[in-house]
Amino acid sequence: MYDVVVIGAGIIGTFITRELSKFDLKTIIIDKENDIANGTTKANSAIVHAGYDAKVGTLKGKLNAKGNAMYAHVCEELDVHFKKIGSFVIATNEEEMDSIKDLYERGCKNNIPDMKILSQEEVREMEPNLSEEIIGALYAPTAGIVSPWELSVALAENAADNGAEIKLETEVLGIEKNEKGYVIHTNNGDIKTKYIFNCAGVYTQEINEMVAPRSFTIHPRRGQYNVLDKGTGSIVNHVIFQAPTKFGKGTLVTPTVHGNLLIGPDAEDLEDKENTSTTSDRIAFIQEKSRKTTTKVPFNKTITSFAGLRAVSNLGDFIIEESKEAKGFINVAGIESPGLSAAPAIAEYAINILEGIIGELNKRKEFNPRRKPVIRFMELTDEEKAEVIKKDPRYGRIICRCENITEGEIVDAIHRNAGGRTVDGIKRRSRPGMGRCQGGFCGPRVMEILARELKMDIKDIVKDNKEAYILTEETKQNKPEEVTA
Amino acid sequence: MLKYDIVVVGGGPAGLAAAIEAKKNGVDNILVIERDRELGGILQQCIHNGFGLHVFKEELTGPEYAEKFIVELKEMGIEYKLDTMVLEIGEERVISAINTEDGFMSIKAGAIILSMGCRERTRGAISIPGYRPAGVFTAGTAQRFVNMEGYMVGKKVVILGSGDIGLIMARRMTLEGAQVLAVAELMPFSGGLTRNIVQCLEDYDIPLYLSHTLMEIKGKDRVEGVVIAEVDKNRKPIKGTEKYYDCDTLLLSVGLIPENEISKNAGIKLDPITSGPIVNESMETSIEGVFACGNVVHVHDLVDFVTAESKRAGKNAARYIKKEIKCEGKIAKTEPGDGIRYIVPHMVRPENVDGTLDLSMRVDNVYKDMNMIVKLNGKEIKRMKKKHLAPGEMESVKIKKEDLVFKEDTVITVHLEKEEA
Numbered sequence: 075m076y077d078v079v080v081i082g083a084g085i086i087g088t089f090i091t092r093e094l095s096k097f098d099l100k101t102i103i104i105d106k107e108n109d110i111a112n113g114t115t116k117a118n119s120a121i122v123h124a125g126y127d128a129k130v131g132t133l134k135g136k137l138n139a140k141g142n143a144m145y146a147h148v149c150e151e152l153d154v155h156f157k158k159i160g161s162f163v164i165a166t167n168e169e170e171m172d173s174i175k176d177l178y179e180r181g182c183k184n185n186i187p188d189m190k191i192l193s194q195e196e197v198r199e200m201e202p203n204l205s206e207e208i209i210g211a212l213y214a215p216t217a218g219i220v221s222p223w224e225l226s227v228a229l230a231e232n233a234a235d236n237g238a239e240i241k242l243e244t245e246v247l248g249i250e251k252n253e254k255g256y257v258i259h260t261n262n263g264d265i266k267t268k269y270i271f272n273c274a275g276v277y278t279q280e281i282n283e284m285v286a287p288r289s290f291t292i293h294p295r296r297g298q299y300n301v302l303d304k305g306t307g308s309i310v311n312h313v314i315f316q317a318p319t320k321f322g323k324g325t326l327v328t329p330t331v332h333g334n335l336l337i338g339p340d341a342e343d344l345e346d347k348e349n350t351s352t353t354s355d356r357i358a359f360i361q362e363k364s365r366k367t368t369t370k371v372p373f374n375k376t377i378t379s380f381a382g383l384r385a386v387s388n389l390g391d392f393i394i395e396e397s398k399e400a401k402g403f404i405n406v407a408g409i410e411s412p413g414l415s416a417a418p419a420i421a422e423y424a425i426n427i428l429e430g431i432i433g434e435l436n437k438r439k440e441f442n443p444r445r446k447p448v449i450r451f452m453e454l455t456d457e458e459k460a461e462v463i464k465k466d467p468r469y470g471r472i473i474c475r476c477e478n479i480t481e482g483e484i485v486d487a488i489h490r491n492a493g494g495r496t497v498d499g500i501k502r503r504s505r506p507g508m509g510r511c512q513g514g515f516c517g518p519r520v521m522e523i524l525a526r527e528l529k530m531d532i533k534d535i536v537k538d539n540k541e542a543y544i545l546t547e548e549t550k551q552n553k554p555e556e557v558t559a
Numbered sequence: 560m561l562k563y564d565i566v567v568v569g570g571g572p573a574g575l576a577a578a579i580e581a582k583k584n585g586v587d588n589i590l591v592i593e594r595d596r597e598l599g600g601i602l603q604q605c606i607h608n609g610f611g612l613h614v615f616k617e618e619l620t621g622p623e624y625a626e627k628f629i630v631e632l633k634e635m636g637i638e639y640k641l642d643t644m645v646l647e648i649g650e651e652r653v654i655s656a657i658n659t660e661d662g663f664m665s666i667k668a669g670a671i672i673l674s675m676g677c678r679e680r681t682r683g684a685i686s687i688p689g690y691r692p693a694g695v696f697t698a699g700t701a702q703r704f705v706n707m708e709g710y711m712v713g714k715k716v717v718i719l720g721s722g723d724i725g726l727i728m729a730r731r732m733t734l735e736g737a738q739v740l741a742v743a744e745l746m747p748f749s750g751g752l753t754r755n756i757v758q759c760l761e762d763y764d765i766p767l768y769l770s771h772t773l774m775e776i777k778g779k780d781r782v783e784g785v786v787i788a789e790v791d792k793n794r795k796p797i798k799g800t801e802k803y804y805d806c807d808t809l810l811l812s813v814g815l816i817p818e819n820e821i822s823k824n825a826g827i828k829l830d831p832i833t834s835g836p837i838v839n840e841s842m843e844t845s846i847e848g849v850f851a852c853g854n855v856v857h858v859h860d861l862v863d864f865v866t867a868e869s870k871r872a873g874k875n876a877a878r879y880i881k882k883e884i885k886c887e888g889k890i891a892k893t894e895p896g897d898g899i900r901y902i903v904p905h906m907v908r909p910e911n912v913d914g915t916l917d918l919s920m921r922v923d924n925v926y927k928d929m930n931m932i933v934k935l936n937g938k939e940i941k942r943m944k945k946k947h948l949a950p951g952e953m954e955s956v957k958i959k960k961e962d963l964v965f966k967e968d969t970v971i972t973v974h975l976e977k978e979e980a
Contacts, residue, residue: 301683348779351690378683380691452646456655460663467659472594472644476820512681514697518708533710537693541780544693545710546807549735552709 076100076267078428079258081246081281083107084115085222086409087273088229089421094428095236097435102265103230103238104258106245108540109499110492111226113275115414116502117350117382118297119326119339120222121313123415124161124214126181126189133392133423135184138412141419142216148418151443152228154221155331161217161313162197164367166207170317174212177317181214188215203309203370217313221331222414223502227492232445234491236438241265243540246274249284255402256285269402269428276347276385278393278407286399290407294347294383297339298356303375303510304477306335314367325363327371332505337364337371339382350381377510384410392416394423402431446490448504451480473523474516476509484520488527495528497521498538521545563638564588564880566654566668568645568821571600572862573674573853573869575628580873581672582635586880590666591632591639592656598632598639599625600676601699602862604706607727609754613863624862648825652848670876673822673836673844673851674869677815677858679724685813687719689775694782698724698812702731711735713808717785718742719773721749721756723860723951725812730759732810739763740804743771743787745794748925750814750951752860773809774801782807815858822851832901833857839906840916841875841884842868850876857903857919860953864919871917878911885910891935891965896974898922898929900950907971909963916958920973922948929975933958936969944978 078094080087083105091103107113125139149156165171174191181189190213197204197211234240244262255268274281279292307329316324327337338360357379364371387393387408397403404427406420413420429435449462451469462482463470469482487494487503494500497507497520506520507513513520521544525532536542548554564586567574570593578591597603602610605621612618615627632639643658654666679697694713696704701712702724714737718725721744729739742760747770749756760767774786774796789800817835819827828837828845835856836844843850852872853865878884888910893902900923907916918933926948933941933956940962948954956973 300686351779352688354686354688354774357686357688376683376686377681378691379686379688456663456665459657463657463659463662467662470657470659470662471642472657475594475644475818478644478646510681510684511678512683514679514681514700517700518703522708532708537780538691539780542693543781544712545704546713547711549705549709549711 075254076102076265078269078271079104079265079267080271080273082273082275083110083226083230083240083242084113084273084275085111085226085414085417086406086420087271088226088233089417090271090273090406090424091238092229092233093421093425095233095238096437096441098438099435101233101238102241103233104241104244104246104260104265106243108243109494109496109538110230111223111502112538114383114385115226116223117299117380118222118384118414119299119328119336119411120219120330121161121326121328121415122156122218122220123412124181124186124189124217125184125412125415126177126186126212126214128184128412130180130183133394134412134416137392137416137419137423139184139186141416142218144418145218145220149220149225152225152232152445153447154225154228156218156220157331158216158218159312159329160213160215161315162192162201163212163315163317164197164204164208165210165317166205166366167209170319171210173317173319174210177212186214186216189213201310201312201314204314204368205366207366219313219328219331220414227503228445230492231490232443235445236441240492246281246284249281251285251400269404269431271404271406271424273406275409276383278385278405282397282405282407285403286397289398290393291388292385292407294344294349295386295410296342296344296349296381296383298352298360298381299336299338299379300357300360300373300376301330301378301380302335302372303377304333306372306375307333309335309368309370316363316366324366325360327364327367332508334377335371337361343386344383347383350383352379352381377512386410392420394420394427396427396431404428449483449486451483452478473519474506474509476511477505479504479506479516481523484523485527488524495524496536496538497524497544500524560653561664561666563590563666564669565590565672565876566666567591567672567674568654569593569600569674569676569855570598570639570641571674571676571853572602572625572628573676573855573865574600574672575625575632576866576869577672577674577850577852577873577876578637579628579631579635580870581877582637584874584877586877589637591637592643592645593639593641594644596642598629598641604699604703605727606706607731610862613861614866645821648821648849669848670879671849672872672876673849673855674853675818675821675855677817677854679811680814680816682811687773687776689777690779692776692778692781694778694807695776695809695811698722698728698810701728701810705731705735711737713737713806715740715806716808716810717787717804717806718810718812720744720811720813721751721767722812722814723751723755725810726751726755726759728810728812729765730763733763733765739765740806741765741787742767743773744769745772745790746770748949748951752951772796776809782809785809815854817855817858819855822855825849830901830905833903837905839904840908840912841878842872842904843875843879847886848879850879857901860951864953864955867917868919874913875911889965889967889969891963891969891971893918893971893973895920896972898924898926898975899973902973907963909960909965912960912963914960916960916963918956918958918973920954920956921950922954922975923950925949926975928978930978931956932974932976934972935963935965948975
């Protein structure tokens with residue numbers, strides 16, 4: 075019998091699980107995917123918003139600013155890339171200047187610190203590559219960029235280090251309520267628990283309706299992006315948004331924590347909660363839209379395109395509450411933007427709800443907020459590099475030529491708590507294949523290392539989801555000789 | 560700090576030929592650094608034949624061709640380090656490199672020869688829409704899996720792009736029992752060698768669709784199919800021409816790009832057309848004492864041409880060490896004229912030309928019955944009749960040293976002219 079089951083191992087589920095691991099609770103996090111962060115968390119803008127955008131009085135408004143303020147600390151504890159680079163909302167005409175002023179005022183009410191409306195000259199000075207058309211911008215220095223899946227994996231790992239369990243490839247098929255709590259039926263056996271956090275992203279509606287009548291609906295909103303090669307991120311120094319107009323929110327141009335450039339997203343409401351495919355017309359659309367911000371994006375350096383789904387609720391705000399019909403079942407639903415930014419605060423808020431139900435929780439004395447630091451070889455000085463290879467020669471072998479990722483880093487990413495077991499899982503943890511060759515050279519080597527370390531047949535190593543097989547069979551020459559009678 | 564007269568970055572065909580030639584020209588203290596587990600580079604995975612017709616006058620496979628150079632290198636006692644990666648080329652030609660045995664190394668080089676080869680353009684680079692399932696491979700990655708690792712990557716295959724590796728993989732996959740349904744090429748002509756079109760597609764009844772592009776990849780986890788459509792003159796898809804192929808694998812053969820991250824970080828000037836370093840007649844880059852050769856400079860279609868170019872780089876690196884290269888004096892620029900996409904080398908110092916000046920170039924379209932004309936400051940110095948020209952087949956021109964008489968600001972141009980009937 076568990077005290078708490080967290081359904082969904084995205085950024086929200088992992089944040090809550092890590093928070094739960096601070097207390098004397100038997101906790102497990104489950105996910106239908108074969109890796110942490112495999113839904114919305116792996117495909118979004120990776121922005122930690124300052125918090126001026128959310129409407130005053132909403133949960134989004136309250137939790138975004140609070141979450142933003144918590145980011146630096148948690149990323150430091152967990153050794154995760156986070157950069158507070160600040161954001162601009164640019165205006166190209168008077169009408170857009172007005173909407174920037176509105177944002178500024180909203181930001182003041184949401185207690186966003188140090189915002190400033192910049193003149194055309196100030197914008198040019200801070201961002202020389204932006205379009206000449208820009209007449210001013212709202213500057214929010216507290217906005218930042220993060221690596222969302224890196225954070226989510228780190229949270230899961232730290233939670234596991236502190237005693238929480240992780241069960242992947244576990245899909246919830248039904249939930250039964252009884253006097254003691256709940257029995258969750260999964261493809262991977264039944265799980266008994268007293269309390270449940272429903273953090274299932276686009277599927278929170280379906281999970282909720284397993285225990286209670288419909289109280290909200292969730293639909294997926296798809297956004298598409300372009301990622302450009304490393305080095306291009308220096309075209310801009312801040313996260314650059316466009317002022318919202320009656321035609322929508324515009325598109326953003328931002329560096330990523332690893333020095334790539336990211337542009338997107340668009341917004342397209344869909345029915346299909348699995349549809350993360352990209353389309354040429356939408357990619358062309360975001361590229362065209364980005365030209366309003368800057369014409370200097372070198373699209374010929376695009377290394378990949380992707381699409382992600384936001385879980386949009388019909389209620390227009392985050393839904394973080396105990397179900398009225400199902401005691402001890404807490405929904406954390408409708409976590410669309412600024413969900414990533416608010417995530418640390420959402421976790422705290424959610425734990426408070428649990429404390430409201432069961433009373434004050436006992437802190438675990440042995441809780442360790444830090445995880446074992448990650449060696450990122452290329453970020454070391456020459457002396458440190460020499461030292462690291464001396465200790466473990468596997469750091470002297472480069473597997474990924476584009477990003478210069480060593481075998482040591484890949485082996486480490488496999489063997490940590492919440493370690494990677496797929497080619498993309500390793501890519502998200504230590505970046506081989508993230509570069510311009512997109513795994514062309516390192517893919518076979520990463521598979522070889524995965525198979526060796528996990529003692530698996532290389533043919534069973536998948537790209538990402540469990541059906542994403544890569545190799546079909548041995549070649550004629552490599553086939554074991556058939557035994558004939 | 561380790562010290563060598565010449566350090567060669569890359570032990571593929573270019574690096575091997577350059578190192579051997581440098582040694583033959585009197586430099587003893589040479590180190591070849593190779594990032595893979597064996598010497599020979601991509602040739603090791605090219606188990607088909609057709610290599611060496613120019614250099615050895617016989618048909619060799621890739622590994623056989625490589626082996627000839629590897630044996631020679633070893634016999635000459637040239638040092639090499641395998642499984643070793645160059646991280647950076649710093650000031651004063653100091654190289655930082657790592658491997659598992661020596662750890663972190665700083666290596667001071669009298670001269671450096673860059674021969675890192677090239678890499679393949681990927682799906683991301685050409686923005687193919689759809690999901691991102693497994694089963695999309697560059698042709699070279701598939702080639703490595705099949706020929707070196709011993710695994711098949713799929714059963715029903717569509718190939719996008721008609722580069723040579725794609726064509727060769729069409730045949731290879733067929734021989735391994737896979738079904739290759741089609742090769743689609745965006746341009747109205749193939750990017751591969753004619754002999755590969757014949758021997759790899761026609762001989763196996765694999766259809767080649769010119770002026771076609773990939774519209775979409777179906778399948779979320781593994782490729783389930785692809786949609787291909789015809790394109791108009793502006794390379795835009797023509798509505799209604801879409802064809803669906805039920806397949807589990809998509810191979811991409813959509814071009815190669817010289818791999819110049821180390822060069823770029825070292826501050827070496829690159830040519831935006833070739834994506835390789837700007838070089839002079841000695842294959843020297845914009846940084847003195849740093850030479851480059853092979854696919855890192857521009858993508859070649861035959862390894863024999865790589866060998867020839869690399870010998871030039873090796874010989875000149877040796878001349879540089881022996882202080883036989885003159886750095887002052889007049890410099891001419893080469894400029895592609897009508898019908899020519901680029902010319903290598905980009906600069907010429909006539910004093911340093913050894914016998915003939917060899918210009919390599921590619922044309923920008925398929926042409927028939929043309930004259931290829933070389934001019935020096937507008938004055939014709941050479942004219943050649945060409946029956947057939949195609950972007951997939953590199954052209955070269957030899958100019959005699961005595962024809963290279965020029966003053967300041969000289970430009971050598973090559974252009975195509977229709978042959979009068």
